[in-house]
Amino acid sequence: AQTVTQSQPEMSVQEAETVTLSCTYDTSESDYYLFWYKQPPSRQMILVIRQEAYKQQNATENRFSVNFQKAAKSFSLKISDSQLGDAAMYFCAYKGMNYGGSQGNLIFGKGTKLSVKP
């Protein structure tokens, strides 16, 4: 079974600085997706960034980028120029491809709480 591990329960960053959140996963599949979701105090889950495993190029979305290391099964999120609005819980998630009997469900880590100091 696939698992997702976020080893940092809490992180803190100074406004305008850069922070990296860690995520590792375990799978025997070769094709899959990886995601970072943000959950602010409103508790709405918001997709931050998505990476397809077959793509070697790391995904980027404005101030958010990932470092995807497939062999190491590592998928870290880098937030540049941190803003007060970035304060939230961040969840890493894995999704297998839906074929060959695999359900392809989203599997979440336990999350990292990010605080941003003014």
Place this chain on the structure above:
Amino acid sequence: DGGITQSPKYLFRKEGQNVTLSCEQNLNHDAMYWYRQDPGQGLRLIYYSQIVNDFQKGDIAEGYSVSREKKESFPLTVTSAQKNPTAFYLCASSLNLNGEQFFGPGTRLTVL
């Protein structure tokens, strides 16, 4: 405005009662999902539906039931058989099972 709505936002239930959580989407998505979130935990999948009139158990389906009679709607019933139902419940939908999932605002269920 396209999106996913969940109602109510807060729900209180007495022990031994069944309660139904609503989830509606107007994104024309085929797939819908129900997740449970507990403090300090990620989301865990309860049930999912690939298409109308079809649904499958997720990782923690015991004590829950669902129906999918319409494409737009995927209600979740928390039955009295669910031993620890107090939690935050999130509904999501996607174009298909391989698509990106979009989440609703959630329902906080408290059993008194």
